[in-house]
Amino acid sequence: MVIVKIYSTPTCPWCKKAKEYFKSKRIKFTELDVTEDDKAAKEMVNISGQMGVPVIDIDGKVIVGFNQQDIEKIVNKDREDKKAKKK
Numbered sequence: 001m002v003i004v005k006i007y008s009t010p011t012c013p014w015c016k017k018a019k020e021y022f023k024s025k026r027i028k029f030t031e032l033d034v035t036e037d038d039k040a041a042k043e044m045v046n047i048s049g050q051m052g053v054p055v056i057d058i059d060g061k062v063i064v065g066f067n068q069q070d071i072e073k074i075v076n077k078d079r080e081d082k083k084a085k086k087k
Helices: 012-022 038-048 070-085
Strands: 006-010 030-033 057-059 061-064
Touching: 006 012, 006 038, 012 070, 030 038, 038 057, 038 061, 057 070, 061 070
Parallel strands: 006 030
Antiparallel strands: 006 057, 057 061
16 A cells, blocks of 8 residues: 655645545555644655645655545556565
């Protein structure tokens, strides 16, 4: 299973879309509110070089913004890798 972190703010519509997407796919994620958590805000800037949200970290692969195609590529590759390991 992939490890997903979403750096977000309460008022960000794209953050909401990202969270809804992961919920619809039954992919668990950790939400980090960068307006409340200074450590998470610094971590977000360090990994992405960006101040904008959402920043989505999927197993160490960082996506800035909500890009469903990029998310699906990473998630599907992880699933394929796990299937290959089982063989």
